[in-house]
Amino acid sequence: MSGDVxxxxxxxLGVKLPRATRRLVHCRTKAEAEAIxxxxxxxxxxxxxxxxxxxxxxxxxxxxNRPGSHASQSFDFLGFTFRPxxxxxxxxxxxxxxxxxxxxxxxxxxxxxxxxxxxxxLRSQTEVDAIALELNPVLRGWMQYxxxxxxxxxxxxxxxxxxxxxxxxxxxxxxxxxxxxxASTWLRLIRCRRPKLxxxxxxxxxxxLLVESRMT
Numbered sequence: 001m002s003g004d005v006x007x008x009x010x011x012x013l014g015v016k017l018p019r020a021t022r023r024l025v026h027c028r029t030k031a032e033a034e035a036i037x038x039x040x041x042x043x044x045x046x047x048x049x050x051x052x053x054x055x056x057x058x059x060x061x062x063x064x065n066r067p068g069s070h071a072s073q074s075f076d077f078l079g080f081t082f083r084p085x086x087x088x089x090x091x092x093x094x095x096x097x098x099x100x101x102x103x104x105x106x107x108x109x110x111x112x113x114x115x116x117x118x119x120x121x122l123r124s125q126t127e128v129d130a131i132a133l134e135l136n137p138v139l140r141g142w143m144q145y146x147x148x149x150x151x152x153x154x155x156x157x158x159x160x161x162x163x164x165x166x167x168x169x170x171x172x173x174x175x176x177x178x179x180x181x182x183a184s185t186w187l188r189l190i191r192c193r194r195p196k197l198x199x200x201x202x203x204x205x206x207x208x209l210l211v212e213s214r215m216t
Contacts, residue, residue: 022055024077030070033058061099079107079146102150103157111142112160121167128190131168132197135161139199147203158200162187165198 027033037058044051060070062084074083080101087098120131139161147154169183170176176183191201 022077026061030058030060062097063099064096066099067097076104076106077101080104080149085150100149102153103146107146108153108157111146111157114138115161115164118164120164121171123168124172126168128165128197131165136199143199143203151203154203158203161198161200 025033025036027036037056041051057072057075058070059072059075059082060066060068061082062068062070062073074081076082081104082099082101084097085100085102086095087100088095118134123131142157143154165187166180166183169186170178170180173186176186190197195201
């Protein structure tokens with residue numbers, strides 16, 4: 001609701017409006033889910049309300065224990081996408097299917113837009129320490145929230161941040177102007193010397209060490 005124009009106008013005038021709510025109901029069978037949906041629809045109509053036609057749906061939580069199928073097998077909730085995902089049982093050395101959350105495409109797009117709005121590539125007068133000081137609080141917040149589940153999905157964002165830093169370096173330093181690879185090498189050297197300069201570098205370093213340890 002907060003994105004609607006009339007809601008923003010009311011909020012500026014000091015009018016307090018109730019937030020739109022979204023609830024999840026976990027059911028054992030499809031018949032039970034359809035019965036609950038019908039009951040909720042009837043109750044909403046009694047209160048002169050209606051459920052959102054697109055956001056109200058029955059989703060099948062498919063995993064290794066529920067191998068069936070349904071038209072809808074995923075949903076977005078609080079910035080996460082819940083859907084069947086492949087996981088690994090390292091003790092048994094077996095792959096299995098789990099219905100679990102990870103950052104949603106909409107949330108990822110919003111985070112990339114936030115980075116883009118900083119216009120790093122145009123700030124050639126800014127030093128790398130100042131950029132880190134500005135970026136790190138935002139990155140840590142995203143990492144603590146969206147990185148709680150499905151951490152590997154966040155690596156796309158980390159790569160996007162590094163690409164933005166690459167463009168900034170090529171704009172700032174004449175020796176890197178036409179060398180994307182040289183700029184990447186320059187950033188890699190800084191990362192080796194100062195691995196904690198940017199918050200996401202610590203996560204990428206941990207992931208690299210994990211892959212290396214499994215390969216040896």
